[in-house]
Amino acid sequence: MAGADVIDDYVTALDRRLRGPDPVKGDLLAEARDSLHDAAAAHRDRGLGEEAAQRRAVAEFGPVTAIAREYQGLLGLAYGARTLRSVMLVVPLAYVMWELNRKFWIGAWNDFDAPPPDWYLTIARLNDDAAWFVAGAAVLALLVGRRLARTTVSTVTLARLAGVVAVVAVGVSLLGNVAILAATAYLDAARLLMSPPVAGATVVSFVIALRLAVLARRCVAFSSV
Amino acid sequence: MKSDALRGHLDALLLATLDGGQLHGYAIIEALQRRSGGALDLPTGTVYPALRRLETAGLVASEWSTVGGRQRRTYRLTKAGQRALAAERTAWREFTTAIEGVLGGGPWPAQT
Numbered sequence: 201m202a203g204a205d206v207i208d209d210y211v212t213a214l215d216r217r218l219r220g221p222d223p224v225k226g227d228l229l230a231e232a233r234d235s236l237h238d239a240a241a242a243h244r245d246r247g248l249g250e251e252a253a254q255r256r257a258v259a260e261f262g263p264v265t266a267i268a269r270e271y272q273g274l275l276g277l278a279y280g281a282r283t284l285r286s287v288m289l290v291v292p293l294a295y296v297m298w299e300l301n302r303k304f305w306i307g308a309w310n311d312f313d314a315p316p317p318d319w320y321l322t323i324a325r326l327n328d329d330a331a332w333f334v335a336g337a338a339v340l341a342l343l344v345g346r347r348l349a350r351t352t353v354s355t356v357t358l359a360r361l362a363g364v365v366a367v368v369a370v371g372v373s374l375l376g377n378v379a380i381l382a383a384t385a386y387l388d389a390a391r392l393l394m395s396p397p398v399a400g401a402t403v404v405s406f407v408i409a410l411r412l413a414v415l416a417r418r419c420v421a422f423s424s425v
Numbered sequence: 426m427k428s429d430a431l432r433g434h435l436d437a438l439l440l441a442t443l444d445g446g447q448l449h450g451y452a453i454i455e456a457l458q459r460r461s462g463g464a465l466d467l468p469t470g471t472v473y474p475a476l477r478r479l480e481t482a483g484l485v486a487s488e489w490s491t492v493g494g495r496q497r498r499t500y501r502l503t504k505a506g507q508r509a510l511a512a513e514r515t516a517w518r519e520f521t522t523a524i525e526g527v528l529g530g531g532p533w534p535a536q537t
Contacts, residue, residue, distance in 0.1 A: 227498075228473070228477075231450055231473055231497075231498050232470065232473065234449075234450070234451070234495070234496075234497055234498075235450050235451045235454070235469065235470075235473065238451035239451060239454075239469065242455075260468065260469050261468060261469050261470040262468025262469070262470040262471060263468075266468070266470075267468065267470035267471070270470070270471055270474040271473075271474060273474065274474050274477050274478070277478075277481065281481070345481075346481065346482060346483060347482075349478055349479075349481045349482035350482040350484065350509065355474060355477075355478050355481075358481075
């Protein structure tokens with residue numbers, strides 16, 4: 201039946217234009233398909249044939265390019281919120297796990313042969329603070345985003361804001377990790393490998409930071425309409 | 426009524442539609458059209474993103490449930506949504522009273 205393909209074609213065209221987390225995308229498309237079938241059924245009840253009813257339902261739903269823009273904003277926002285929640289939880293957790301690991305296997309970090317220079321202590325302190333700053337920024341962004349969603353600010357704009365915050369937050373976290381690693385290597389490279397469990401925890405921390413960087417990058421990509 | 430004119434009021438219209446109880450998406454669209462006498466002319470596809478945004482804002486909640494033998498996502502007002510709707514109604518009444526005073530065509534009040 202030729203008419204039976206009109207809704208499927210529309211949903212497929214919408215699907216092709218959307219990028220984002222599969223569960224959210226699948227949920228949105230299932231709801232859109234349901235609505236189109238409901239509308240087509242209503243038009244059939246008013247006397248239209250199958251194909252005409254589906255064409256009317258699709259026309260009322262809106263041009264696929266315009267509707268895709270609205271749906272893409274939602275997908276970008278969903279991904280942005282998910283990434284910010286990950287940043288909020290994972291960054292401080294990774295920091296605390298690394299610190300506990302270091303305290304257990306190495307002990308007091310200040311126990312150098314000579315006291316570390318002020319610049320090293322500054323970098324260490326900034327790296328410590330970065331984890332909490334990044335988590336705080338993610339929490340704040342989620343709260344502000346929830347408030348802005350009650351205004352006329354579009355989901356596309358909200359998704360872009362979430363993407364920017366995620367990129368900056370993850371960038372600060374990654375920069376802190378790289379800075380303390382480079383500073384330690386410069387000051388006393390042997391310290392990086394003095395405890396295999398701590399070296400392993402450092403590698404895990406970097407893998408986590410890089411993974412978050414990938415998520416933040418996707419936030420920006422998914423919010424681009 | 427064109428969709429551009431409605432867009433700024435869509436959130437309030439959706440909240441008002443859900444005031445009577447939970448509804449699935451197409452029932453919301455039908456209720457909007459019925460209560461407006463068919464005057465609300467907006468692409469139905471824009472209603473779902475608006476509902477999801479209201480959900481993100483905590484003003485509505487949704488879940489999949491069986492309606493008429495089919496799985497459908499149904500929406501309902503949250504407490505925050507009820508408060509937001511009350512505020513929207515107050516603001517709308519103040520707005521229409523003010524505009525009616527100017528555009529309504531009645532006699533102008535005497536200048537003092």
